[in-house]
Amino acid sequence: MFSKVLIANRGEIALRILRACRTIGIGAVVAYSEADRDSLAAQLADEAICIGPSDARRSYLSAPAVISAAVVTGCDAIHPGYGFLSEDEGFADVVRAHGLTFIGPSAEVLEHFASKEATRRLLEAHGLRTIPGSGMLRDEAHALEEAERISYPVLIKPSGGGGGKGMRLVRTARELEATFKVSRSEAKAAFGDDALYMEKYLGDNRHVEIQVAVDRFGHAIHLGERDCSVQRRHQKIIEETPSPALTEAERQDLCQRAVRAVVEAGYENLGTLEFLVDSRGEAYFIEINCRIQVEHPITEMCTGIDLIALQIKIAAGEPLGINQADVVSRGHAIEFRILAEDPSNDFRPQGGQVLGYLAPGGPGVRMDSHLYPGYEVPPYYDSLLGKLSVWAPDRAQAIARGDAALRELLVDGLTTNIELHRAILANQVFIDGKVTTDLLDRVGSAPFVAAGNR
């Protein structure tokens, strides 16, 4: 096991990793940018080190700064969290070259799964159904040809992208002609790679993902699924497990096929396979995330397994120590992403000072947040203020606990989406477990906001 881990991230996930390190009895150093000097993780850590200015490119995204910090503080491993350098195979390679361990898949594994398009073909070969799609699009004519073959509507996707960024829905050939060049230059600007591919757009679909863990010895388990269908512009807002979209038989089948496919394809460490499930319950693999996910707490609440501790253990070369029969998922959990954005003002991100903060409590309530009264939310990074997760023996009780906890949660001084969450919980479509990924974008947030204000 490692003696000391450098936490190369910020916000709630830096705090979450610090907690995992303390729980398993290893040291931790929090690396922070100048803008995060007052962050809760930096304050709570036994050791913290400033690695650069607020600009992430010179701090959290700077491989030399992060690795140098690990070296001078005597760490033997680096935990990248999510985002930033978490899926960067070049970074993982340089970390290893400095005699340190990257907590995540090896550079080779990351590289193997780096291209979404290639990963789809790879996992298709290992038994996962994929959405009808194209290869890399050579040019506009090729794109038009492929769109005809697949049939409209189609989604144009950047190969190097993630988190739904840069995706475009195209309904007609005329729309495709109008957006192809723009999509290409946007992809280039956002990801440094203008490669695009195309997929059939599934209308009423659900987002379901399978959490897997694979150790160095090829032992693998799945930890059930998460339903992330409540999205706004492809950004997840609410996640729950188990998914209301699947029957028990469908769930078991999908989980088993997913874990078998990734092991055969050579995956290692913690990972998440994302699927779109259509109205007939058919699951199509879309991508794999080679890192810890934002929404991991709901899986932890139902299985009782500390995923970050497990991830550290796998990276240290230890065997999983549990098999599939040991993973028992109980009850129902829901996570709410608390964001500093204004739902009534086109979700504009809000910076500013937290004047008051009170985390909710009670049975089955978990708050992962780096907020405290007086904390100044820096304007440079994402708008995630924290994650409220609730657990209950069944879905109806989980919704009730979620609403009670959201009513208790106080974030004074910032505009947040807390009321939007309450409105979604009260919505009949959500109560019926029938939310599709396009619901919020289709009906707009206005009815939800209005309902929330009643």
Place this chain on the structure above:
Amino acid sequence: MPENRNGATSPAPRGAAKALSAEAVSGQGPDVRAERDHLAISRLADDLLPALIAKLTAGGLGEIEVREGSWKARLRRPAGSDEGRGVAAWSSLDSHSGHGHALGRGPAASHGRGTAEERARRAREEEEAEELARLPIVATSPAVGIYQPRKDLAVGIRVRAGDRIGTVDVLGVREDVIAPADGVIGSSLAEAGEAVEYGQELIRIELSENARGLDANGADREAAAVLGEA
């Protein structure tokens, strides 16, 4: 007066900054603050940034930081880069902003609007400049790594703004520690071979009465250096 804080430029009013941030904390809604911040950013970007870039290009400075209102702007010339390719960073001031931010306190752009208010502000700024000139300046670490001061560095040596006074080794690549202002080497705040973090205070640069007096009298800078070393 050292050349990086002479009449062409003057520091942002610190008193005003205090008043503004106090106001922002008490009673104003986030909307008002957000709007103010947007205004501040666009004004800083339009007026201040070009002036700062010009300053960074013209002078031998490695880094310039300016505070105005509740915002600060920092420009840094990347180590070993060509002239003028600076990197700018904006940030909102926080309660601990004193730490590690002592670089280049001086220069801020003067905006060319000749209103009475503007003149009054300039007068305030000049007073601030006088006050700041009496404070010690501190050279800070450009990166996280292992610090080595320049071999010949000793207390009392005169340095010019932009002089390399040490290095920080980042995985075998040396980044320069730059004197942020003209002055005399004062006490060391970090040991040779010590692991340092980004922004850590390393060496005080003092603007001694002696040195300033000589400058004011137009005395030869070389003479001042000799005096300093003696």
